[in-house]
Amino acid sequence: MYIVIAHGDLDGLAAAALYTIHLDIKPSDVKLLISYPNRLHKDLTNVLRENIRKIAIIDIGLNTTSYYYVVKALKSLSSRNISIEWFDHHVWEKEWIDTISGMVQKLVLRRDTCATGLVFETLVDELKHCDVATLRRFVNAVCAVDQWKFNVWEAPFLLRYVEYRNDVEWYRNVYLFFVDMLRSCNIDDLISRITKYVESYVDEELKVVSTVCRDSFRITLDNIRLGVYVRRNVIPNASIIGNAMLNICGVDIAVIVNNDLSRVSLRSQRCDVRTIAAYLGGGGHEKAAGAEIRVDLPLRLLWKLNIAKAKVASVVARKIINLIEEFKSFRGEVCVKLYT
Structure with a gap:
């Protein structure tokens, strides 16, 4: 059996499709297993019971919280002579690279493209079902989303289609x-078949984006404008909300609670939000990162039961602001400037 462990977003799913x-x-x-950095070690441990020929890990990085457990799981898999390939474009520490590269058969890391581009460029000679030009058109659209460029028209269609739902069955x-x-090598047919999902998504997206400034919580720390928004629905995704907060609401750092x-997801155009995410036990990219948070059970129950949502959102936002203030005290600054 072949197992592909991929990130649950457009880039991860598209890269997994190319790999397949x-x-x-x-x-x-x-x-196919949908995974994330904070649970990768659990998925690797669970597959030990399977009759596995090869494992591919795609578009999933590491973080300080789970690194030790991932290494432990990889050691167990290596002892069974299972072939492991890992393709990723997130930020890796040198220690992680040195350790993991000795435990897998292939470790492909690059930060100048998306995971789909990475898989495509690594395996292009083995992708025989479709011509290179058509595949590259698909890859360029995926990377345009993941790198937040949107310089090809197919990109916003693919983003909204994949984010229409966020459950494992949908992915x-x-x-x-x-x-x-x-x-079948038919990108035009692909776009036409997803249009109905995109149209429905956009209807919901516009409702949120039009009120995101009103519904976000904002504070200034060290002349850095911080905004926190607590999502009430799956649509739109964190990147769309973050983009609106940065460019419409005028914040420097956008924090979106799922x-x-x-x-939480963090977005910025001027600050390295990965440093904040790492402090919270997460990781990601300099301009887009994320981490798990813990919210008290009573608040989560009220939220799930749709009771006093405005009050719950306010309390959660205050908790996030407190965490970032703790990061500021630890680091000495809230905004670690980007150099690119």
Whole structure:
């Protein structure tokens, strides 16, 4: 059995689809697992019970919280002579690279492209079901989303289609759809078949974006404007909300709490938010990062039951602001300036 462990977003699913095509086997012979840095070690441990031929880890980085446990799981897999390949474009510490590279058969790390671009460029000679130009068109659209460039028209369609839902069943269906479309080499048909989802998504997105400044909590720390927004729904995703907060609301750092109060996403154009995420036990990129948070059970229950949501959002936002103030005290500054 082949196991592909991928990040649950457009880049992770698209890269997983390309990787599956290069294997030249039926998708039913591939087990797709949706994972994230904070739970990768659990997924690697769980697959020890499977009859595995190869594992591919795609678009999943490491963080200080889970690194030790990932290494422990990889040691167990290595002892069974299971082939492991890892493709990622997040920030890795040198210690992580030195350790992991000795435990896997292939470790491909680059930060100048998205994970889909990384898989494509590494395996392009083995992608025989479709011409290179068509595949590159798909890859460019995915990277345009992941790198937040949107310099090709297909990019916003793909983003909103994948983010239409955020459950595992949906992500697996998206992955299978991508595999089917890429094997048939028909990107135009792919776009036409997802349009209905995109239109529905945009309707909900506009409702949120039009009120995001009003509904966010803002404070200034060291002349850095910080904004916190607590999402009430899956749509739109954190990057769309973050973009609105940075460019419409005028904050320097946008913090978006996901709709189940379990995680924060950080976005900025001038500050290295990965340093904040790392302090919170997470990771990511300099301009886009994330971490888990802990919110007290009574607040989570009130939120889930749709009781006093405005009050709960206020309390959660205050908690996030307190955490960032703690980071400021630890680091001496809230904004670690970007050099690019």
